[in-house]
Amino acid sequence: MAPADNALAQRPHLTAVETAQSPAVASALRTIETERDGLACLMEAIGNGLGEAFTAAVARIAGAKGRAILTGMGKSGHVGRKIAATLASTGTPALYVHPAEASHGDLGMVQPEDVVVALSWSGETTELADIIAYAKRYRVGLIAITANAGSTLGREADVCLTLPKAREACPNGLAPTTSTAMQLALGDALAVALLEHRGFSAREFSIYHPGGRLGASLRQVREVMHGGAQLPVVARGTPMRAAIAEIDAKGFGSVVVVEADGRLAGILTDGDLRRNVFRTDLDSLAVEALMSVRPRTVAPETLLAKALEIQESMKITALIVVENECPVGLVHYHDLLRSGVA
Structure with missing residues (x-):
C-alpha cells in the first residue's frame, strides 16, 4: 500500500x-x-x-x-x-x-x-x-x-x-x-x-413486496385496525364514568364518541382526563364536555406508512378509521410497531 x-x-x-x-x-x-x-x-x-x-x-x-x-x-x-x-x-x-x-x-x-x-x-x-x-x-x-x-x-x-x-x-x-x-x-x-x-398502484406493489419494512409500510390500515367489538365507542351524552369504564375495558387509552346516527362526534383520551382530573364536577359531566371534536382520522385504505407519519408528526398515539363519516376502527401506534412499519 x-x-x-x-x-x-x-x-x-x-x-x-x-x-x-x-x-x-x-x-x-x-x-x-x-x-x-x-x-x-x-x-x-x-x-x-x-x-x-x-x-x-x-x-x-x-x-x-x-x-x-x-x-x-x-x-x-x-x-x-x-x-x-x-x-x-x-x-x-x-x-x-x-x-x-x-x-x-x-x-x-x-x-x-x-x-x-x-x-x-x-x-x-x-x-x-x-x-x-x-x-x-x-x-x-x-x-x-x-x-x-x-x-x-x-x-x-x-x-x-x-x-x-x-x-x-x-x-x-x-x-x-x-x-x-x-x-x-x-x-x-x-x-x-x-x-x-x-x-x-401502491396496493399492487405491496403484493409483490410482502417482506420487510417496505412490505409493512405498503399494507393498509384496515389490515391492523381494531373494529367491531374491539372498538372503544360510546354515544354522545354518555356519562363520564361510563366513558372512562369503556376506555379501561378496551385498553387503547381513548374512546370514540358518536352521534345518534353513528357519525363521528369526537374522541376522549387519557390526556383529556388527566388535564381535568381535579374538576369537582367530573362525575356529573357527559362525555362531550371533555372530548376533542376534531380528532385525526384516516380511511381504511390508508397505507400504514402514512398512518405512522400522521401519528408521529401530530404526536398522537391513536387514529380513528372512518368510512362514510362513521368510525369503523381504531389504529394505535403499538399496532404500527407490531406491523414492522416503524
Missing part, C-alpha cells in the same frame, strides 16, 4: 480540505461526473429521436400477452437481470435468460407471446446469435438496447433503442461503467413508463 493510501486508511474521517486532496475522492468524483455526463447524453437522445423508439418499446412490452425476456452477456447480462427484477416487481412479468444457456435448452423458456429485450453495447455479442435467430424464426418480438443501430442486433430488432456514444469512466476506456449506467437508467425508465401505463 502506498504511504498516501495507508494514511487514508488510518484516518477515515477527513476534513473537507483533506477530502478534496484525496486521490480516492478525486477518482470517485471523476467517475460520477463521467457517468452523469453519459446520463445527460441519454436524456438528450430521448428528447431528440430515441423517444419515438422508446414509446414503441413500451407499447410492444405492454401489448405482449407473455413476459419480457431480458438477455445479455457479461455486464450487460447483470444489468438485464436487474431490469427483469424491476419489471417483475412493478407489474410487468419478466425473467432473465442467459444467452449461452439459451443455446443449450433454455430457449424453451421463450414463447411466441413473449418479447425479448436484448442488451449489447456493441450489438455483435456472439452468444446472442441463437436467441436472435430464434426470435426471428418464431416471430417473437425483439427489442434491442445497443449503442450500434447498424449492428446485427440493431438490424434484426423490431425496435432498436440506440444508446448515445459516451466515454467510459474507466481511465483505460474499457471497463463498462458509463455504458452500464445508461443501460440501467433506460431499463428503469422502461419499467416506470410501463408501471404508469398500467396504473400500477
